[in-house]
Amino acid sequence: MVWVRYRSVKRLSKHLNAIRICIGVILLIACIAIPMSTPVQKYFKIPNELVTMQNEQPIEIPTLGENINIETSDESVLAIDSAEFYAKESGNSELVYEVAGIPIKKVDLSVLNDIRVVPGGQSIGVQLHTLGVLVVGHHLVNGMEGKESPGEVANINVGDVILKINGQPIKSMNEIKSYVDQAGKVNRDLDITIKRGKEEMQTTLHPVLDKQNNQYRxxxxxxxxxxxxxxMTFYEPKSKKYGALGHVISDMDTKKPIEIHNGTIVRSSVTAIEKGNNGTPGEKQASFSIENNKMGTITKNSPFGIFGELQHKIENGKYEEALPIALSHEVKEGPAKILTVVEDEKVEEFDVEIVSSVAQKFPATKGMVIKITDPELLKRTGGIVQGMSGSPIIQNGKVIGAVTHVFVNDPTSGYGVHIEWMLQDAGINIYESNKKAS
Known part of the structure; x- marks a missing residue:
């Protein structure tokens, strides 16, 4: 009798173990299958925050299925129609996904004021006037006590900017010569204020008489x-504020960004194209006159380009009306267009492909990788060439950014910058006037 009971318990234990194994397998399959199911995948793809522009086009939002309702917290901000929203006005709101009246997901929604800009594409000549005078090198002066560089002795480095001499602001090279001559004649030092990076420093410099030409150096x-x-990338028709280049202008000798006092942009005519090859970027050759054909001022030189105000309306012969812009997360991989000049002053439209785009929450360069696909442009330039920087990129009727850099080993491809960061540096803050919904 005891033996029979033992066998029964043993069989029961085996059955229980088998059941546990089956349940474990089922749970394992469920753990793998549920996250891979379409509704769950869609759920995890819903962002915690959506930012979009207020314009005539509907705002597409992720959906989870027919049995899930999506409500808004403020009807004055949005009107809903199936899975598309239409922004009535700018502001902040909230989307709530509900199942049988139970909220399962909340999404913060920001609707920004509609910003429209006129795309450029024109070739421009650029002249910058530095803030102070930029030091680009040292040279030896053949003085009475041998050869030396007074500037180097005074610990003035390449890349430094001379802001003041004897307490007086310096705006041009011509102003320095008179200070040097006066100090040399009375055998006095010059009190120099320099800017190195973000820091201002003081030093003294003693001019030396050059024996070869009897001048103080x-x-x-x-x-x-x-x-x-x-x-030119764009201009905003109401304020006449513009953006161009898409990258900072650096000094050719120091390789450092130029701090500017002011500057000018003018019309430019492309005279020839030096085609790019692997390892050697191509280049536009162009002519322009700073004295003639002025288009506008330059007030800023930043990592995202040069910025200022136009003196008059400009045209490109392609897009005369302002276009909406796309934020970085709205840019899609796939076909797009660029506007640029490859001959004379004629703006032409060419096909490109957005290879990749990064949704950026904070200002950053190189937000896109683009590839030239237009056979005609490849034939004429070999791809992206120097001087093409700033060419506006247009996708689905929106300005999305500008061409910035070429890949040296693949001139058909390069980087692009998103338009929202160029707008910000142009003084067109698309987030500034966003109202808080009550």
Whole structure:
């Protein structure tokens, strides 16, 4: 009798173990299958925050299925129609996903004021006037006591900016010569204020009489202007604020960003194209005159381009009306267009592909990778060339950014910057006037 009971318990134990194994397998399959199911995948793809522009186009939002309702916390901000919203006005609101009246997901929604800009594409000539005078090198002066560089002795480095001499602001190279001559004749030092990075520093410099030409020298190569060519990206028709280039202008010798006092942009005519090859970027060759054909001022030189105000309306012959913009998360991989000049002053439209785009919450360069796909542009330029920087990128009727850099080993491809960061540096803050919904 005891033996029979033992066998029964043993069989029961085996059955229980088998049941546990079956339940474990079922749970394992469920743990794997549930996250891979379409509704769950859709749920995890719903962001915690949505930011969009107020315009005539509907706002697409992720959906989970027919049995799930989506409500808004403020009807004055949005009107709902199935899975599309239409922004009535800018503001902040909340989307709530509900199942049988039970909320399962909340999404913060920000609707920004509609910003429209006129795309550019024009070739422009650029002249910058530096803030103070930029030091670009040292040279030896053949003085009475041998060869030396007074500027180097005074601990003035390449890349420093001379802001003041004897307490007086310096705006051009010509102003320095008179200070040097006066100090040399009375054998006095010059009190120099320099800017190194973000720090201002004081030093003293003693001019040395050069025996070869009997003139007082400071042993520094200096520069107060810089010039080049690029492409207009956009302008805002009401304020006439513009953005161009899509990247900072750096000094050719120091390789450091130029701090500017002011500057000018002018019309430019492309005279020739040097095609790019693997390892060697191509280049636009263009002519322009700073004295003629002025288009506007330059007030800022930043990592996202040059910015200022136009003196008059400009046209590109392609898009005369302002277009809406796309935020970085709205940019899609796939076909797009760029506007640029490859001959004379004629703006042309060419096909490109957005290879990748990063949804950026904070300002950053190189937000997109683009590839030239237009056979005609590839034939004429080999891809992206120097001087094409700033060419506006248009996708689905919206301005999404600008061409910035070429890949040296693949001239058909390069980087692009998102338009929202260029707008911000142009002084067009798309987030500033966003109202808090009550």
């Amino acid at each position: 400071i042993g520094l190569y200096i520069r107060d202007t810089a010039a080049g060519i690029g492409t």
